Structure formats: structure tokens, C-alpha cells
Amino acid sequence: IVSLVALGFDIEKGHIYFQYENKKLRDLAFEIGTKTIFSELSAIYGFQGDVKIAHMISVLVQNADILQPQLREYGGPKPTVIPVGVDQDPHIRLTRDIASRMRMFLVEKRLDDKNKTKRMDFKPTYLERGVLDAIREKLKEEGYSTEEHTFHIDISNVQDVRALERIVRDVEFEHRGYGFFLPAATYHRFMQGLTGGKMSSSVPESYIALTEPPEDAAKKVLQAKTGGRVTVEEQKKLGGLPEECTIYELLMSHLIEDDAQVKELFEECKSGKRLCKACKAQAAELMFSFLKRHQEERERAREVLMQHEMYKEWFR
Ligand code: SF4
Known part of the structure; x- marks a missing residue:
């Protein structure tokens, strides 16, 4: 929290x-x-x-x-x-x-042969007393032409289904219904762990906690699995595999906000212009500064929470 x-x-x-x-x-x-x-x-x-x-x-x-x-x-x-x-x-x-x-009611759009009729269905098993009368009255008040059947009401002059839904929802809500929107x-998507595969609390090298010392986190980044080739020459020639690289994922998801910069990084990696050693060092540095800043912010956040009526109990 x-x-x-x-x-x-x-x-x-x-x-x-x-x-x-x-x-x-x-x-x-x-x-x-x-x-x-x-x-x-x-x-x-x-x-x-x-x-x-x-x-x-x-x-x-x-x-x-x-x-x-x-x-x-x-x-x-x-x-x-x-x-x-x-x-x-x-x-x-x-x-x-x-x-x-x-929901007490379900508004369903049904078209007739002339593509005109809209129909409103309601669920009679979940009606509070008086709801049906209220809905009839409201529809009449709003100028809708209705024809009542056993389990549904046909409404033939609906221009705007959303407006009708709004009316129905309001009546339902006034009568102790929930009126939920879906x-x-x-x-x-999940990020992979720094060691490749899933992050796991039993493998500390696979994840970085927001509370861990920034220097330790930076070390983990330097040891993380990359999408780099076996040799520098190979990487310059064939390019890296950012799609499989945990460092790229970290930079893209957390450490670089500018999309244009992320795109450039991806292309540089693909073309072999970017090499893993420098790339990891950049990610480690960004991670270090992020965590350092975040941990200072945490101290401020704790004070804010402690002064708040609703949350101070948690910090006693
Ligand atoms: S250059 Fe960077 S993004 Fe590309 S594979 Fe190496 S560490 Fe990953």
C-alpha cells in the first residue's frame, strides 16, 4: 500500500x-x-x-x-x-x-420485418414491488409506445437504445436494484522473470522488490538473461533478440516512458547497433535511480497514510 x-x-x-x-x-x-x-x-x-x-x-x-x-x-x-x-x-x-x-431488467434490441421494433425484456423473477408500474409510467411519460406481453414489453418507437437503458436503469436503482453496467x-500480460521463465518468490534473482536495496537490484539487472548473441561479433552481424530479452522488457515496461525511445532501442538491438553490456548497464542505472527515488517517496507516502483518518490504524 x-x-x-x-x-x-x-x-x-x-x-x-x-x-x-x-x-x-x-x-x-x-x-x-x-x-x-x-x-x-x-x-x-x-x-x-x-x-x-x-x-x-x-x-x-x-x-x-x-x-x-x-x-x-x-x-x-x-x-x-x-x-x-x-x-x-x-x-x-x-x-x-x-x-x-x-439486473431486474434487460434491454434487448429486436428488429421487426421493417427493421423498426425495439423490444425491452424484463426478468419478472427479480422485481421489487411496484417496479413494473414505475417502468410503465416512466415509459409513458417519456412518450414510448408499449405493448405488454407476459415476459416482456415491446417498445416500438425507440430512437436511442442507450436512452431507454438509462430510464430502465434509473427505475431499477430507485427500487433497490443494482442496475449494474457490465x-x-x-x-x-505478465513480465517474464529476470532469469527467464516465471518470476518466483523462491528465486530472488528472478524479480526485483520495490523495497530492496537499489544496489542489489542493479546487480540483478546486470546478471539478467538477455536476448543477446553468444559473441559480440555475432550480435553486430545478426542483431539481438529483444522479444526474448528480460532487459528490453524491463526498459519497455518500467524504465523508459517515451515510446519513441523504446522503439529506437528495439531497432538498434535488432540491427546489431546496440550491445548487451552497455544496454544492461543503462538498465541497471535506471533501475538504481528509480528505486532510490521510489524508496524516498515511500517515506513520504507512509507519513501521508499515517495522518489519514481512514488509514492511520494500519500503521499503529
Ligand atoms: S542489446 Fe539490450 S535489448 Fe538487445 S538483447 Fe541485449 S540487452 Fe537485450
Whole structure:
């Protein structure tokens, strides 16, 4: 948390929480559990009969993590973007399904023969008392022509589906519904470890911790696996393999912000103009300065957190 704040997280605008002490999150997870079945989790995560219940609950809690920003306490439904690792894709898809299931209504665009009719579906099993009357009234007020069926309402003069969705969501929210937007996500790929392959806490040379001494981190960079050739001559002739190089990955992902500079570096490596010894020395130096600066920032961040009503408890 200290590093997060040191890296620029604004505690006045953002919110940090521990799952175990967040009652709203646990309540939401519980409700999500009423919309999720075992065979679904089993199909996604491979759960068998011997899986612990707590393991299944942890999935629901993570679904709740994703939907939590849309709770009433945080301003209600809103579009959200969740940054996750690529391996978390099934998790995001499951949460999107759940968000949809937790809606009272589903607006679906259906075209008739003349390509005109739009239809709104609703889920009658999850309606609070009075919701349907409120939705009828609102649609009438907004000038929509409706035709009611047992499980859906046809609306024939929809110009803007989003406007209709907004109306439906507002009514749902006023009647204690969630009105969730489906969460979106950005997918992030993993960096390989400095020794090649995966980073592992049992192989300290494979990763750099934000709290480790900058000189030690710089040494690790100097010893990291590169995409260089066996000899300098070969590298000058054939060029290096930045796609396989941990140093390039480090420079690209963390140490050089300017994309044009990263591109130039890539091309220099490919063409054999750039050699690994100098390249590693540059990366080691950048890593050293970054960590030194970051660790000074951490001290400042700790003071900020200690003075903050909500977070000072954690530093007692
Ligand atoms: S020159 Fe740099 S980027 Fe290219 S392989 Fe060597 S260390 Fe990696």
C-alpha cells in the first residue's frame, strides 16, 4: 500500500480496503452467491467435489471486488474498467454474466420485418414491488409506445437504445436494484522473470522488490538473461533478440516512458547497433535511480497514510 501511494495513488480520490473487514463487499458476495451455481464454477475453474467451500467463496468475493464500485455507497451504477492479468479473463466474463443476472431488467434490441421494433425484456423473477408500474409510467411519460406481453414489453418507437437503458436503469436503482453496467477490463500480460521463465518468490534473482536495496537490484539487472548473441561479433552481424530479452522488457515496461525511445532501442538491438553490456548497464542505472527515488517517496507516502483518518490504524 505504501508503494502504491508512493507511485501516485491518490488516497483522497481512491479507496483502499481489506476484503476481510469490508462488510458491504461480503454482503455483495453473498448476494452474488444466490445467482451462481456450483456447476458453473466447476466448468470455469475445474472445481471438483473435494474443493473447499472457502475456495468457492473467494471467487464470489472477487466478483464482488469488481462490482463493488457500482454500489449505491460509491455513487451507484457506472461504467468501470478493471485492470487484470490475461489469465483472469474467465473471471471477468463470469462477473459480466453475474452483473447481468443481477439486473431486474434487460434491454434487448429486436428488429421487426421493417427493421423498426425495439423490444425491452424484463426478468419478472427479480422485481421489487411496484417496479413494473414505475417502468410503465416512466415509459409513458417519456412518450414510448408499449405493448405488454407476459415476459416482456415491446417498445416500438425507440430512437436511442442507450436512452431507454438509462430510464430502465434509473427505475431499477430507485427500487433497490443494482442496475449494474457490465464491467469492462484491460488485459495485461505478465513480465517474464529476470532469469527467464516465471518470476518466483523462491528465486530472488528472478524479480526485483520495490523495497530492496537499489544496489542489489542493479546487480540483478546486470546478471539478467538477455536476448543477446553468444559473441559480440555475432550480435553486430545478426542483431539481438529483444522479444526474448528480460532487459528490453524491463526498459519497455518500467524504465523508459517515451515510446519513441523504446522503439529506437528495439531497432538498434535488432540491427546489431546496440550491445548487451552497455544496454544492461543503462538498465541497471535506471533501475538504481528509480528505486532510490521510489524508496524516498515511500517515506513520504507512509507519513501521508499515517495522518489519514481512514488509514492511520494500519500503521499503529
Ligand atoms: S542489446 Fe539490450 S535489448 Fe538487445 S538483447 Fe541485449 S540487452 Fe537485450
